Amino acid sequence: MTKTAHDFAKASAKALGDRQSRAILHKAIGHIRVLRQRSVNAMPDFAERQARAVAVRDKTLAKLPELLEKLEASVTAAGGRVHYAETAETAAKLVAGILAERGVRLVVKGKSMVSEEMGLNEVLEAAGIEAVETDLGEYIIQLAGQRPSHILAPALHVSKEQVSDLFARKFGRTSTDIPEMTRIARDSLRQKFLAADAGITGCNIAIAETGTVTVLENEGNIRLSGSCPPIHIALMTLEKVVETLADAAVVLDILPPAATGQTLPVHLSFFTGARREGERDGPREMHLVILDNGRSDILADPKLRSILRCIRCGACLNVCPVYQSVGGHAYGTVYPGPMGSVISPLLKDNPGDPRQPFACTHCAACSEACPAGIDHPALLQELRRRVSETETDLPVAAFNLLARHPLLFGGAAAVGRLFDPKLREVAAVAPDAPVGRFLRCREFPGLARPFSRRFKALARRLKRLQGGRA
Amino acid sequence: MEAFLFIPCLVEHVLPQVGEATTAVLVRAGLTPVLPKGQTCCGQFAYKRGRADLVRPLARRFVEIFQDAPVVVCPSGSCTAMVRRYPSLFAKDDPFREQAAQVAAKTFELGQFLVERLGLTDLGARWDLTAALHGSCQTTRVLGAGSATEALLAKVAGLTLVPLARPERCCGFGGAFSIDYPEASEAIVAEKIDDIVASGAEAVITAEPSCLLNIASAMAKRDLPIKALHLAEVLAGEGI
Ligand code: SF4
Numbered sequence: 233m234t235k236t237a238h239d240f241a242k243a244s245a246k247a248l249g250d251r252q253s254r255a256i257l258h259k260a261i262g263h264i265r266v267l268r269q270r271s272v273n274a275m276p277d278f279a280e281r282q283a284r285a286v287a288v289r290d291k292t293l294a295k296l297p298e299l300l301e302k303l304e305a306s307v308t309a310a311g312g313r314v315h316y317a318e319t320a321e322t323a324a325k326l327v328a329g330i331l332a333e334r335g336v337r338l339v340v341k342g343k344s345m346v347s348e349e350m351g352l353n354e355v356l357e358a359a360g361i362e363a364v365e366t367d368l369g370e371y372i373i374q375l376a377g378q379r380p381s382h383i384l385a386p387a388l389h390v391s392k393e394q395v396s397d398l399f400a401r402k403f404g405r406t407s408t409d410i411p412e413m414t415r416i417a418r419d420s421l422r423q424k425f426l427a428a429d430a431g432i433t434g435c436n437i438a439i440a441e442t443g444t445v446t447v448l449e450n451e452g453n454i455r456l457s458g459s460c461p462p463i464h465i466a467l468m469t470l471e472k473v474v475e476t477l478a479d480a481a482v483v484l485d486i487l488p489p490a491a492t493g494q495t496l497p498v499h500l501s502f503f504t505g506a507r508r509e510g511e512r513d514g515p516r517e518m519h520l521v522i523l524d525n526g527r528s529d530i531l532a533d534p535k536l537r538s539i540l541r542c543i544r545c546g547a548c549l550n551v552c553p554v555y556q557s558v559g560g561h562a563y564g565t566v567y568p569g570p571m572g573s574v575i576s577p578l579l580k581d582n583p584g585d586p587r588q589p590f591a592c593t594h595c596a597a598c599s600e601a602c603p604a605g606i607d608h609p610a611l612l613q614e615l616r617r618r619v620s621e622t623e624t625d626l627p628v629a630a631f632n633l634l635a636r637h638p639l640l641f642g643g644a645a646a647v648g649r650l651f652d653p654k655l656r657e658v659a660a661v662a663p664d665a666p667v668g669r670f671l672r673c674r675e676f677p678g679l680a681r682p683f684s685r686r687f688k689a690l691a692r693r694l695k696r697l698q699g700g701r702a
Numbered sequence: 703m704e705a706f707l708f709i710p711c712l713v714e715h716v717l718p719q720v721g722e723a724t725t726a727v728l729v730r731a732g733l734t735p736v737l738p739k740g741q742t743c744c745g746q747f748a749y750k751r752g753r754a755d756l757v758r759p760l761a762r763r764f765v766e767i768f769q770d771a772p773v774v775v776c777p778s779g780s781c782t783a784m785v786r787r788y789p790s791l792f793a794k795d796d797p798f799r800e801q802a803a804q805v806a807a808k809t810f811e812l813g814q815f816l817v818e819r820l821g822l823t824d825l826g827a828r829w830d831l832t833a834a835l836h837g838s839c840q841t842t843r844v845l846g847a848g849s850a851t852e853a854l855l856a857k858v859a860g861l862t863l864v865p866l867a868r869p870e871r872c873c874g875f876g877g878a879f880s881i882d883y884p885e886a887s888e889a890i891v892a893e894k895i896d897d898i899v900a901s902g903a904e905a906v907i908t909a910e911p912s913c914l915l916n917i918a919s920a921m922a923k924r925d926l927p928i929k930a931l932h933l934a935e936v937l938a939g940e941g942i
Contacts, residue, residue: 245885245886248888553871553890557893590879593872593887594879595839628747683713683718695734
């Protein structure tokens with residue numbers, strides 16, 4: 233077995249021990265799921281919307297290099313600048329460099345998972361630049377010194393009461409009434425917006441023909457981050473582009489319903505370039521940073537390419553039994569859950585546990601929920617194949633060897649029946665071995681006299697009964 | 703007509719009563735069950751670990767055993783789904799792919815066979831019971847045979863089905879998953895059982911032996927007086 237930097241099995245076992253966090257996660261995720269189901273049920277044409285969106289995503293991926301060039305030309309024409317970064321680390325340095333060159337001390341940030349992927353906040357801090365998260369959930373996470381546990385709802389694992397305690401500690405002022413809590417956060421954040429020298433946002437969809445960065449949100453903080461400070465830096469990964477405004481609309485048809493159960497989010501912003509001559513507001517400078525971090529390789533890999541259709545709606549996380557039980561932090565990566573188990577191991581920086589694709593019950597709830605038509609089980613299967621090529625899996629190999637020889641197979645079962653049909657002794661001898669841990673919550677019924685030995689007599693008896701009845 | 707029984711290794715060695723009930727149901731449906739010799743495992747265990755290379759010899763064995771069968775019937779959604787996947791394990795120009803496809807096309811999960819092939823839903827079974835249905839992920843989402851299970855259960859006299867809060871939710875077994883990640887598996891099955899208990903059911907029914915084993919053994923550990931039954935057992939009726 234490969235030695236890994238991150239061990240999901242250990243981290244998840246630990247996370248499962250934290251009953252309080254599990255209960256919070258459970259409740260929150262149940263809520264999102266109900267919202268989504270309600271909205272998708274209310275949309276009789278969801279399947280058609282989905283089919284259109286999949287077509288747009290595939291069309292986009294098929295000509296991605298061309299679209300990125302087009303995007304660059306349009307952004308430049310609109311007065312912005314485009315930067316490419318190979319790895320997360322170079323991207324973070326690039327952003328820090330832009331800011332340092334302009335003497336920026338304070339940055340406000342709108343929620344961006346790409347920024348998390350870059351580890352941007354740490355790099356900015358090291359460069360002496362204060363970065364303040366302005367999305368409420370992300371702000372809470374930042375105050376608590378944590379990491380997001382969900383790609384859409386970063387503070388999904390935190391309860392209202394925990395936030396209230398956190399605010400009391402940080403601001404000396406608190407409440408458990410949500411509007412009041414929002415007000416407390418807003419009072420602190422408003423000052424930052426006004427004082428910030430630059431704003432950093434993510435990007436849900438970039439439109440190549442117009443050079444527009446599209447962002448969806450419910451709070452308005454991302455809109456403020458991208459429009460209030462004099463410099464706007466937008467971050468995206470290279471697959472986020474579409475060709476036309478019409479294509480963007482097709483993606484927008486499914487993203488909010490799949491994500492939060494909304495028809496449209498409260499704020500839908502279109503940032504196009506920098507402030508033009510004669511305009512009274514908007515950033516004076518606009519930069520678009522496009523991160524690769526392994527995605528060109530994924531694009532060139534026909535067996536895995538479809539993961540780049542992902543529009544980061546979070547639906548697959550919300551239905552995954554593993555994610556729901558262990559929570560996002562156990563993954564040790566920026567992207568958890570089914571989409572994360574596919575994409576993380578393929579990223580250049582912070583790929584997490586290479587065995588992550590094995591941490592799956594094969595229930596296929598993810599692919600059923602995915603609005604982008606991604607077949608996670610098939611992709612995970614391919615990733616497992618690639619990992620297992622490099623190692624020897626003794627139990628599986630032994631089992632399959634037996635399975636090729638019916639006499640041996642039956643013989644092994646017979647030995648098992650004689651020795652300890654209920655596996656109790658095995659479990660008692662090795663409580664920490666896989667079988668022991670497996671049996672901790674299970675009372676094994678035991679190995680029985682094989683069906684094949686009972687069959688003949690049974691079939692005869694049944695036939696007779698049947699004949700008698702007829 | 704003869705129906706060849708494809709008996710998963712789990713049924714052969716751990717849940718033989720499911721094989722017996724399957725035989726009884728097929729006889730009741732007017733078929734002659736045949737049990738070809740030499741069956742072992744469909745290879746699902748290795749497949750899910752990413753070892754399609756180890757599955758290929760098992761697929762070849764399977765095709766050899768069943769190629770002359772008029773129809774192959776299996777009391778497991780996941781093993782049926784595995785057999786349906788066999789052709790994809792061989793290269794497009796491999797002549798064996800076609801052979802595997804022929805066998806895959808005539809292999810059915812029990813409920814699927816009764817409803818889709820025979821057009822039967824009422825097997826005259828009776829079982830006075832209040833039960834919850836655990837539609838296994840492999841049977842419903844992967845194989846697409848969930849509606850057949852439901853149609854069959856709807857016709858069982860005396861049976862009242864009570865809904866689970868989250869019927870679509872996995873039981874957490876996932877083959878090697880439960881051994882590789884036993885704590886996560888335990889947490890997921892615990893939730894499934896809580897759901898079953900809350901439903902007020904006296905029994906839980908599923909068409910998948912591995913879910914059955916998982917749920918039944920976890921309920922036994924908790925000493926719960928709830929029965930776990932395979933679809934075939936319910937269709938065979940009380941007292942077969
Ligand atoms: S993989 Fe699909 S369901 Fe998961 S986040 Fe991406 S688009 Fe949403």
